[in-house]
Amino acid sequence: MSPWRRAADVAETAALEVRDLRVGFDAPDGLVRAVNGVSLRVDAGETLAVVGESGCGKSATMLAVMGLLDPASTIVEGEVLFGGQDLRRLSDARRREVRGRDIGMVFQDPMSSLNPVMSIGDQVDEVLRQHLRLSRTDARARTLELLARVGIPDAAGRAHAYPHQFSGGMRQRVMIAMALACRPRVLIADEPTTALDVTIQAQIVALVRDLQAELGMAVIWISHDLGVVASLADRVAVMYAGRIVEEAPVHELFARAQASLQPGAAALRAAAGRAGHRTAAGDPGVAAAA
Ligand SMILES: Nc1ncnc2c1ncn2[C@@H]1O[C@H](COP(=O)(O)OP(=O)(O)OP(=O)(O)O)[C@@H](O)[C@H]1O
Numbered sequence: 001m002s003p004w005r006r007a008a009d010v011a012e013t014a015a016l017e018v019r020d021l022r023v024g025f026d027a028p029d030g031l032v033r034a035v036n037g038v039s040l041r042v043d044a045g046e047t048l049a050v051v052g053e054s055g056c057g058k059s060a061t062m063l064a065v066m067g068l069l070d071p072a073s074t075i076v077e078g079e080v081l082f083g084g085q086d087l088r089r090l091s092d093a094r095r096r097e098v099r100g101r102d103i104g105m106v107f108q109d110p111m112s113s114l115n116p117v118m119s120i121g122d123q124v125d126e127v128l129r130q131h132l133r134l135s136r137t138d139a140r141a142r143t144l145e146l147l148a149r150v151g152i153p154d155a156a157g158r159a160h161a162y163p164h165q166f167s168g169g170m171r172q173r174v175m176i177a178m179a180l181a182c183r184p185r186v187l188i189a190d191e192p193t194t195a196l197d198v199t200i201q202a203q204i205v206a207l208v209r210d211l212q213a214e215l216g217m218a219v220i221w222i223s224h225d226l227g228v229v230a231s232l233a234d235r236v237a238v239m240y241a242g243r244i245v246e247e248a249p250v251h252e253l254f255a256r257a258q259a260s261l262q263p264g265a266a267a268l269r270a271a272a273g274r275a276g277h278r279t280a281a282g283d284p285g286v287a288a289a290a
């Protein structure tokens with residue numbers, strides 16, 4: 001199916017919509033209520049940034065959306081609508097199909113999601129072969145193209161390396177290549193560029209923008225880096241204590257944070273306080289907000 005068709009198919013409904021999501025973790029001292037009724041939506045071609053202080057529930061929200069939390073120790077409630085269909089009601093097999101092909105995710109901790117005993121190239125090949133049924137040769141050609149696009153020099157030579165032979169930033173780039181491999185309709189990226197230097201950050205942001213224009217990909221981008229948020233996002237949702245406390249178009253929110261008139265501004269400043277101050281695109285408004 002052409003990517004254009006795929007983008008057009010979801011134009012009527014949100015690419016991804018979350019309704020009243022709640023996540024509770026079973027902990028020794030009782031239930032930790034990490035997410036307390038989060039609702040959000042992102043449309044095709046749009047980028048929603050999610051910001052908020054450490055521990056406010058950003059990763060828990062996205063892991064629940066992907067159906068990756070262990071049901072034995074977590075309670076998840078709410079709806080996760082992908083193209084209008086509730087992912088939480090799909091069979092495990094169907095959900096695995098959607099995950100990785102239609103919804104790509106870049107995890108906050110790349111080491112834990114790469115296989116330590118499989119070469120980088122084989123791991124990207126596997127995603128392509130499993131979800132797109134590409135032949136070995138076609139998969140490898142696409143893998144090398146992807147690795148080059150995320151800024152891995154000498155991709156053909158490096159594809160044989162194992163994760164421990166890559167730096168943290170290179171592993172993160174491999175995770176981004178894997179998440180983008182099947183040209184997903186939705187990309188969820190959890191602090192995807194924090195470990196990367198400014199040049200590579202800018203390259204990743206440009207790649208995501210290109211793919212958005214090409215495929216109409218919807219993006220949810222969790223970041224503490226307000227420079228990246230300003231250069232990529234259309235809207236920003238500010239989370240605090242498991243809830244979205246404010247949501248606005250990106251320029252509006254930065255303007256308001258500067259004026260410090262809204263409760264969300266405090267959370268935004270808290271998020272900015274943790275930002276690496278290594279921005280992919282300079283924005284005077286951001287510097288002032290941070
Ligand atoms: N497996 C778990 N068991 C118990 N509590 C957890 C678990 N995972 C997360 N939590 C708790 O849930 C809350 C939300 O955590 P989460 O990882 O979603 O935060 P976050 O917003 O992603 O923070 P950060 O910016 O540091 O990545 C925190 O209080 C955290 O301690």
Ligand SMILES: [Mg+2]
Nearest residue numbers: 058059060108
């Ligand atoms: Mg997190």
